[in-house]
Amino acid sequence: MRRWSVVVAGTLLLVAAIAGVHRLPAAESDVGAAELLRQVRGAEDHSWSGYIETEGALQLPDTDGFSDVGALFGERTTMRAWWHDGQHWRVAQLLLAGETDLIHRGDTTLRWDYERFDATLSRDPAIRLPRTADLVPPVLAARLLRGVDVDDVERIPAKRTAGVSAPGLRLVPPSDLSSIDHADVWLDPGSGVPLRVEVHADGADSPAFTSQFREFSSARPSTDEVSFEPPPGVEVGFDDVLDIADAANQYASVRPPDRVAGLERAASSDQAVGVYGRGMTEMIAIPIRDREADPLREQLAQTAGVDRSAERTAVSVGPLGVVLTGAAGEGGWLLAGTLTREALDRAADDVLADSVFLGDR
Amino acid sequence: MTRESVIATAGLTKRFGRITAVDSVDLDVREGDVYGFLGANGSGKTTTVRMLLGLVLATSGQMEVLGQPMPSNWRDVLPRVGAMVEGSAAYPHLSGRRNLALIDAAGPGGQRADRKSRIAEALERVGLLAVDDRPVRAYSLGMRQRLGLAGALLRRPRLLVLDEPTNGLDPQGIQEIRKLLLDLNRTGTTVFLSSHLLTEIEQMCSRVGVLERGRLVLQAELADLRRATGRVEVRTPDVDLVRTLLDGVVEEYDATRLLVRESDPAGLNARLVRAGVRVTALAAEQRSLEDVVLEAAAASGDRFGGIP
Amino acid sequence: MIRVELVKLVRNRRTWTTIAVIDALPVLVAVLLAVTDIGPRPGTGPAFLSAVLADGTLFPLAALGIVLPLFLPLAVAITAGEAIAGEAQQGTLRYLLIRPVGRTRLLVAKLVSIMAFVVLAVLVVAATAYLLGALLLGNESVSATGPASVSGSAMSTPELVGRTLLALGYAMLCMLGVAAVGLFLSTIARSPLGAALGTMALLVASTLLLTLDAADVLRAYLPTRYWLAFVDLFRDPILWRDVLRGVLLQLAYVVVFLGAAWANFMTKDVTD
Numbered sequence: 001m002r003r004w005s006v007v008v009a010g011t012l013l014l015v016a017a018i019a020g021v022h023r024l025p026a027a028e029s030d031v032g033a034a035e036l037l038r039q040v041r042g043a044e045d046h047s048w049s050g051y052i053e054t055e056g057a058l059q060l061p062d063t064d065g066f067s068d069v070g071a072l073f074g075e076r077t078t079m080r081a082w083w084h085d086g087q088h089w090r091v092a093q094l095l096l097a098g099e100t101d102l103i104h105r106g107d108t109t110l111r112w113d114y115e116r117f118d119a120t121l122s123r124d125p126a127i128r129l130p131r132t133a134d135l136v137p138p139v140l141a142a143r144l145l146r147g148v149d150v151d152d153v154e155r156i157p158a159k160r161t162a163g164v165s166a167p168g169l170r171l172v173p174p175s176d177l178s179s180i181d182h183a184d185v186w187l188d189p190g191s192g193v194p195l196r197v198e199v200h201a202d203g204a205d206s207p208a209f210t211s212q213f214r215e216f217s218s219a220r221p222s223t224d225e226v227s228f229e230p231p232p233g234v235e236v237g238f239d240d241v242l243d244i245a246d247a248a249n250q251y252a253s254v255r256p257p258d259r260v261a262g263l264e265r266a267a268s269s270d271q272a273v274g275v276y277g278r279g280m281t282e283m284i285a286i287p288i289r290d291r292e293a294d295p296l297r298e299q300l301a302q303t304a305g306v307d308r309s310a311e312r313t314a315v316s317v318g319p320l321g322v323v324l325t326g327a328a329g330e331g332g333w334l335l336a337g338t339l340t341r342e343a344l345d346r347a348a349d350d351v352l353a354d355s356v357f358l359g360d361r
Numbered sequence: 362m363t364r365e366s367v368i369a370t371a372g373l374t375k376r377f378g379r380i381t382a383v384d385s386v387d388l389d390v391r392e393g394d395v396y397g398f399l400g401a402n403g404s405g406k407t408t409t410v411r412m413l414l415g416l417v418l419a420t421s422g423q424m425e426v427l428g429q430p431m432p433s434n435w436r437d438v439l440p441r442v443g444a445m446v447e448g449s450a451a452y453p454h455l456s457g458r459r460n461l462a463l464i465d466a467a468g469p470g471g472q473r474a475d476r477k478s479r480i481a482e483a484l485e486r487v488g489l490l491a492v493d494d495r496p497v498r499a500y501s502l503g504m505r506q507r508l509g510l511a512g513a514l515l516r517r518p519r520l521l522v523l524d525e526p527t528n529g530l531d532p533q534g535i536q537e538i539r540k541l542l543l544d545l546n547r548t549g550t551t552v553f554l555s556s557h558l559l560t561e562i563e564q565m566c567s568r569v570g571v572l573e574r575g576r577l578v579l580q581a582e583l584a585d586l587r588r589a590t591g592r593v594e595v596r597t598p599d600v601d602l603v604r605t606l607l608d609g610v611v612e613e614y615d616a617t618r619l620l621v622r623e624s625d626p627a628g629l630n631a632r633l634v635r636a637g638v639r640v641t642a643l644a645a646e647q648r649s650l651e652d653v654v655l656e657a658a659a660a661s662g663d664r665f666g667g668i669p
Numbered sequence: 670m671i672r673v674e675l676v677k678l679v680r681n682r683r684t685w686t687t688i689a690v691i692d693a694l695p696v697l698v699a700v701l702l703a704v705t706d707i708g709p710r711p712g713t714g715p716a717f718l719s720a721v722l723a724d725g726t727l728f729p730l731a732a733l734g735i736v737l738p739l740f741l742p743l744a745v746a747i748t749a750g751e752a753i754a755g756e757a758q759q760g761t762l763r764y765l766l767i768r769p770v771g772r773t774r775l776l777v778a779k780l781v782s783i784m785a786f787v788v789l790a791v792l793v794v795a796a797t798a799y800l801l802g803a804l805l806l807g808n809e810s811v812s813a814t815g816p817a818s819v820s821g822s823a824m825s826t827p828e829l830v831g832r833t834l835l836a837l838g839y840a841m842l843c844m845l846g847v848a849a850v851g852l853f854l855s856t857i858a859r860s861p862l863g864a865a866l867g868t869m870a871l872l873v874a875s876t877l878l879l880t881l882d883a884a885d886v887l888r889a890y891l892p893t894r895y896w897l898a899f900v901d902l903f904r905d906p907i908l909w910r911d912v913l914r915g916v917l918l919q920l921a922y923v924v925v926f927l928g929a930a931w932a933n934f935m936t937k938d939v940t941d
Contacts, residue, residue, distance in 0.1 A: 011925045018921075051910060080908065092820060092904070096897055097716035097734070099819050099904060112821040113819035115719060119821065191794050213912065225906075231817030231824075377938075408940075414767050416939040445769070450760025454682060467673045498815035512764065624865035 005075030026158040026165040033155045036169045037148075040185065043291035044142050047220040049082040050162065053137050054211040056315045061299035065244040065292060069129050071207065073320070081136050082221035091133040102133050103228040110228055110236070119230045122239040122282030127273045127284075137185075137211045144183045145277035147174055159186050161195040161317060162216035173280040174195040177261065177343040180280045181321045191218035201319035206209045245286050249273040251285040257354030260285070261339070261347040276337075276347065283337025283344065286350050288324070290331040297324055297332075307341075312348065316341055323348050364391040366428065367412060367520055367551045373422035375408050382408045384575040385422065389567070390553055395546050397566030397583070398555035404552075405575040406555045407447055410524050414444055421551035426522060443518035445526055449509020451454040452497035457489060457508045460497060465515055479516045485539055488534075489631065510538065514545075521545065522553045527561060539565055563650045571654050579657040586653045589645045593623045595633070595643040606636050620646060670774050674782035678789075687747070688790045691740045695732035695798050702937040703805035716900050721806055724816055724828075724890055727796040728802030732753075733840050736794055737896055741787070742872050745844045747852020748786050750864030752779040753934065757941040758860060772934050776852065780927060783848040787841050795837055820905040832907075839912060846892040846922030847872065853930040856937065892922055 001004065030037075056073040060066070071077070081091040090102040098114035104124075111120045148171050156168035166186035173180050179202060184197040197213035230236050241247045249271045256274030258265050263276040263283065274285040288296070300306060300313045300322065307314040314323045321344040326332025333351050335344055368390035375383040383405040390396045400406040411417040413424065415432035424431045426438050451460040461480045465471035480486050484490045487507040497505065513521060521542070527535045542565065546552050554563055562569060569586065571579040579586075596618050597603060597620055603619055604611055613620040623629045626645045674881070678684050698718075702708065709715075717727050734895035753776075756762035765775060798869040816824045850871055854864035875891040879883040888894060895915030901908040 007925070007928040007932045010928055014921050014925060015890070022889075051908075080904075094901075094904075094908070097714075097900055101820060114817075114819045114821060117720060117723065117817075228821060229823070231821060234817070234821075314816055404793050411763075411938075411940065414763075416763055416766055416768070418936060418938060435769055436771075439767060442767070446763055448760070450764060452677065452759070452761060455680065459680075463673050464678065464764055464768055466676075467670055467765055467770050 005172070007309070015016050028158050029165070029167040029319065031155075031167055033153045033169060034150050036187065037145075037150060037166060039152050039192035040141065040145065040169065040194060043187070043194075044138070044267050044347065045086060046191050046193050046218065047085060048138065048191070049217050049219070049223070049225070049332050050064045050080070050194050050213045051219045052079045052081055052136050052211065052213040053077070053214055054079070054209070057206065058077075059303075060317055060320070060322075061296070061297045061303050062123055062317070063296050066129070068131070068256045069133040072120055072135060073134065073317075077132065077135070079132055079136065081133070083136075083138070083226040084221050084223065084226045088223065088226045090228070091136060093132045099130075101199055101228070103226065105227070111211060112228060116235065117234065119208070119228075119234055119236045122242050124235050125246040125249065126268050126271070127275065128129035128246050129243045129245050135211050137194045137197045137213060139231060140197045141185045141187075141210050143282075143334070144185070144197065144199070144280055145283070147197050148279060149174060151203050156184060159191055159196065160186075161186050162213040164188060164190075164195070164216070166195045171280065175277070175281040176264070177277070177339050178281040179316070179338050179340045183280060186214065188218060192222075193222075197295070199319060204318065208320075244288075244292065245273055248288065252289075253358040254287050255356040255358065256287075256333075256351055257356075260354075261343050274351070280338055283339050283347060283348070285293075285334060286334045286336075287355075288331055288334050290329060291326060291333050293326060293334070294329065296334070297326075297328065300324060302316070312345075314344070324350055364393055366390070366393070366425065367392050368553060369425045370413075371423045373412060373424060374420050375412060375417060376404075376420045380389070382480045383412065383419075385581075386572070386575075386577045388570060388577065389580060390551065392545070392551055394568045395542065395552045395554060395566045396571045397567060398553060398572065399559065399560030399562050400555070400557060400572035402557055406557075407524055407570055410444075410446055410522060410553075410555055413522060414442070414446065415439065416446070418437055422572055428535075438517065440468065441519045442522060443513035443516065443520070444514045444522040444524075445509045446522075446524045447530060448525070449505045449512070451497040451505065451508060451512075454496050456494040456584065457492055457497055457500070457504075457511075458494065460508065461512055461515060462511055463516070470516060479515055479517075480523040481513075483514045486513045486514055488537060491574075503531060503534050507534070507538075510541075518550065518667055520551045520553065522555075524553065525554045525557070526556075528555075534559045535561075555657065559651055559654065569650070571657055573658045577655065578660070583650070586650065587647050588647055590601055591622060593621045593626045594642075594644055595619045595621055595629075595640065596631075597638055597640050599638050602636070602638055603633065606633070607639070617641075670770055670778040671781050674778045674889050675785055678782050678786055678904070681733040684748075684786060684789070688793050691736055691744055691790055692797055693727075694740055695735050695794060695802060696914065698732075698804055699728060699801040700737060708710060710813070716897065719803065722918075724797075724814060725802035725806035726829065728806055730836060730899075732794050732798035732926065733791070733899075734900065737840055737843070737899075738876075741790060741840070741844060742847050743869060744790060745783065745787060745847045745852050746868035747850045747861075747865045749783050750855050750861040750866075750868060751853040752783065752852050753930075754858050754864050755855075755861040757939065759939065762941065763939055765850070766939060774930060774931055776856075776927065776934060779855075780848055780852055780923075783843065783852065784841070787844040787848070791837050793834075818905040819900060819903045822905040824905075825904075832902050836902050839899045839915065840896075841918055843896045845919040846926075847886050848925035849923045849930070850892070853926040853933070855928045856934040859913045859932050859941075890918075892918070 043099045051109055054077045060070040060074055061069050067217055078094045081089055085087045087106055090103045092099050101112040107124050109122055110126055129278040152172050152174050154170050156169045156170045158165045168184055168186045168242040171183045181200045181202045184198040184293045187194050188243045195216055197206035199209040203207045252272035254272050260276055266275040273285055276283045297313050300315050301308055303315045310327050312325050321341055323335040323344050324332055335348050368388050370386055370388040372545050373383060373386040380507050398406055408417055411428060412419050416434045429438050433439055449584060458480060465476055487510045489507050512627055527538055542552055566583055570577055594643055607621055610622045611619050612622055708719045717731040717734055721731045816829045820823050820923050851864060851868040854867040858864040872893060875893040878887055879891055895911050898911035898915050901911055
């Protein structure tokens with residue numbers, strides 16, 4: 001019996017040690033919300049490196065052309081990233097038996113896929129679908145912070161993240177149109193770089209999306225760490241078209257309206273795809289051909305909580321709203337973003353009413 | 362009785378759940394004994410033997426083996442004990458020699474330098490020296506038993522604890538083993554022999570303990586048990602003549618045999634012959650071990666309200 | 670005692686039969702790949718297997734990825750299950766204890782012997798895989814591409830060899846936990862098979878729970894959690910995070926289950 005109690009005590013100690021490492025209390029900081037906002041804004045160009053975990057609870061329909069996005073928002077992703085500066089970075093998505101690296105240099109991005117043993121270079125298009133590098137906490141926080149004012153932020157308790165006590169800041173969307181209830185950002189007290197970001201949908205207890213550092217360093221990574229030399233025998237290919245959004249933007253012969261649902265079109269979207277609003281109130285409108293729209297429509301129709309009429313298929317997954325216009329067999333507009341359902345519907349009406357057809361080119 | 366104690370237990374008890382396998386046993390084995398530990402199958406013999414060797418832990422009671430408390434001093438005690446418990450056991454894919462070498466190397470005191478010669482000696486003693494390198498798997502039951510015995514003898518122990526050592530042996534083998542054990546005993550090895558065979562114990566042992574349903578119902582020198590009963594057995598065709606001649610002291614009789622209370626067999630014989638009785642055989646009556654054991658068992662049954 | 674256990678291990682034909690069975694699977698895979706030239710689709714199949722067709726020198730790693738999830742732990746579970754329960758069933762346990770071999774000492778010797786079995790098995794698998802890789806697979810293109818890390822940087826041959834050795838060592842370490850659990854169950858179960866099945870049940874449960882989001886709290890404690898982290902040794906720079914955690918977790922398993930085996934075995938009545 002005495003032996004067993006020794007063993008049981010040892011086991012409990014080990015379990016507690018493993019659990020305890022994750023539950024160390026965070027030291028509170030008395031820095032005010034406005035000061036934190038200033039710090040995080042000032043750190044947008046800061047360099048960093050680390051090990052990142054993102055976890056999304058958004059079950060998006062899985063269709064060709066969007067499956068990577070679905071995985072990004074609906075699953076757990078682990079990454080290692082080195083951020084020299086906005087022009088030079090490398091984000092490596094760690095897969096069980098391989099990895100996919102994005103290496104950014106100036107305005108080109110090289111994609112290394114170990115499992116396909118293939119390296120592809122592409123220009124950074126004005127419009128594209130989200131990718132891993134958009135979801136690392138500093139980049140995601142910078143996006144959410146766009147348009148946020150001192151009046152939209154408040155302090156929340158600090159949280160222990162990547163081994164440091166990170167003071168927290170809550171962002172409330174400045175616009176009523178946003179479907180995001182609030183987004184929480186915890187930052188590195190030393191550098192001001194966001195270490196953890198949580199996005200909460202209206203009326204949900206747990207975050208719809210979390211991105212956080214597990215290991216973090218605010219030191220500037222060396223240029224070696226953000227460069228890439230393809231292994232001998234691998235030819236670097238070149239992609240003219242990055243993804244379905246880029247393709248539509250370049251080749252679709254329509255122009256979306258300048259303003260939908262009261263939201264301004266972003267200056268960067270001057271071709272077929274329209275990006276409206278900013279920060280936590282943002283939406284993209286992509287014209288889609290019939291052969292791509294149809295499978296997407298079917299997938300959306302099978303998603304829980306689908307709202308379907310003859311001319312429109314709409315789905316809300318957490319804070320993310322998706323609307324696809326057009327009836328079966330037709331092309332249409334795909335609208336996706338963090339807008340309320342009502343706002344998204346209005347936006348769809350506006351896009352359909354006001355876009356300009358350029359004729360066949 | 363000043364010989365040194367080799368095994369001494371006091372109130373040794375083992376319970377498995379609600380079953381009491383060994384109930385308050387006080388064993389007393391002295392140096393130089395060939396101790397016969399007799400009991401039916403299931404009487405608790407093997408459990409007792411296992412407790413002595415530290416394999417089974419006693420529920421209560423004390424044990425001393427070779428003068429030291431067990432199981433706490435197993436490090437000092439066990440190297441001086443050779444044992445065979447419930448038949449021999451060996452790695453079936455290895456030869457007998459290799460089995461012995463492995464078991465010898467596994468524990469303390471198995472010097473490597475003389476291992477080969479010790480193994481040869483042990484094998485010779487048990488009559489296995491001529492055996493080839495076939496794996497133990499191919500051994501007969503008797504050969505395995507001999508191998509187990511060789512294992513027990515390997516380090517020339519002071520105490521041999523053997524549980525049913527002659528199981529599976531042919532009569533000649535039994536004879537050999539018996540001789541071997543007696544030889545060893547003569548050179549100073551104390552032998553603790555557990556068996557359910559009365560005759561085996563009667564033929565070899567100097568001291569007997571009888572276990573009955575977990576209790577030690579008898580423990581004594583064999584010679585004491587078998588002391589003369591004070592009666593003389595007379596075999597003769599002239600039963601009636603003897604009865605009239607010895608009226609009053611004949612206790613039992615049948616057609617050819619009488620039991621007479623008489624302390625002097627030689628005098629009795631002379632008297633009978635003088636009276637013209639044809640004596641076929643005449644001897645002082647001795648109790649057989651069987652009688653003693655049955656008596657003791659019955660008495661223990663009485664004591665605990667079992668058999669009336 | 671440890672030496673005795675090692676001799677018993679090496680002299681037992683079953684040891685070598687088991688290793689041969691483990692080894693047969695990567696051999697079969699190598700032959701099939703060489704004959705058909707059809708690799709798994711990118712992103713499917715065990716780690717490194719899709720890269721093997723181009724570069725045969727990676728086959729030891731691919732072989733590791735093939736045997737690590739099931740074959741190797743199965744063999745370890747069986748060997749560990751035998752440790753005490755097998756000796757007990759054979760009757761030799763009582764003779765070892767009478768000899769006398771201390772019970773703690775016996776447990777430690779058994780664990781060492783199981784790990785020796787793991788080392789033997791992994792080395793045999795790696796060596797055959799190396800030969801097969803060189804003889805059957807991808808040899809024509811080796812000179813053209815050269816080995817690349819998972820992160821896409823070129824690796825020199827010494828670097829590849831060094832990392833491969835590290836990966837082999839890590840895979841061996843991963844079996845420590847299985848060995849300790851098997852040993853513990855072997856002191857409890859009456860039959861070696863029962864102990865082996867119990868160990869396998871734990872591993873299967875662990876693998877299953879890893880895929881379950883609801884079991885998130887348990888993830889850090891699951892024995893199979895970091896098994897595939899040997900892939901991290903081939904990233905550039907090497908990602909030590911999971912490898913280190915894997916090693917610590919295995920050590921924790923050894924402490925807990927060897928301790929439990931000890932607590933149970935010290936007071937166990939040996940009645941077989």
